[in-house]
Amino acid sequence: MKIKxxxxxxxxxxxxxxxYDLLRQVPRGRVVSYGELARALGKASPRAVGxxxxxxxxxxxxxCHRVIAANGRIGGFQGYRTGPALRRKLxxxxxxxxxxxxxxxxxxxNKFHEFGVT
DNA sequence: GCCCTACATCAAC
DNA sequence: GTTGATGTAGGGC
Numbered sequence: 839m840k841i842k843x844x845x846x847x848x849x850x851x852x853x854x855x856x857x858y859d860l861l862r863q864v865p866r867g868r869v870v871s872y873g874e875l876a877r878a879l880g881k882a883s884p885r886a887v888g889x890x891x892x893x894x895x896x897x898x899x900x901x902c903h904r905v906i907a908a909n910g911r912i913g914g915f916q917g918y919r920t921g922p923a924l925r926r927k928l929x930x931x932x933x934x935x936x937x938x939x940x941x942x943x944x945x946x947x948n949k950f951h952e953f954g955v956t
Numbered sequence: 957g958c959c960c961t962a963c964a965t966c967a968a969c
Numbered sequence: 970g971t972t973g974a975t976g977t978a979g980g981g982c
Contacts, residue, residue: 853967872975876966883966884975890967892974907975914974 853882854890858900860953861891867935868950869943871908878953884908892917903927904934904950910943 850858860878864870872884872891879887891902892914903926907913914920915927928938937944 851967876975881966883964885973886966886968886975888967888974889972893968894974902974905974909976912974917974919974 850890850893850895853879853886854893857887857890858894858896861900861902861905863953864901864904864950867948869904869906869931869936869948870950871906872913873908874949874951874953875905878951888914903930904936906943910946912938912941912943 856879857875860875861870872887875887876882876884887905891900891905894900894902897916903915905913912924912927915923918924924941928941931938936948943949
């Protein structure tokens with residue numbers, strides 16, 4: 839039988855691939871904001887970045903847990919903006935040295951913004 | 957200090 | 970045209 843399972847998981851677009859590549863540059867113990875990624879891309883909006891990350895087909899390969907909001911908020915994780923997934927994200931970051939407090943980034947110094955700047 | 961609302965902006969549905 | 974893992978600006982508690 840043909841069970842058209844609503845192709846939810848589409849292949850990543852060129853735009854998404856760019857986002858993933860940048861995210862992979864983020865070292866451990868560092869986090870980036872959607873806006874920073876959008877800025878690194880040169881021409882994009884924070885929302886577009888979030889869209890790409892949410893689709894993230896390269897789950898373990900792309901550290902989507904190192905992406906937070908510019909205002910220090912935690913953003914989302916694995917498609918969830920709230921719930922146990924967020925707690926997991928905070929735990930992963932804390933493990934890498936990124937301390938969060940009350941769902942907010944405690945030290946903004948952990949923010950990384952040196953893409954491609956070798 | 958905290959939270960919410962409105963508008964702007966780009967990509968995907 | 971609407972939504973979305975946002976951002977900035979403005980207002981209220």
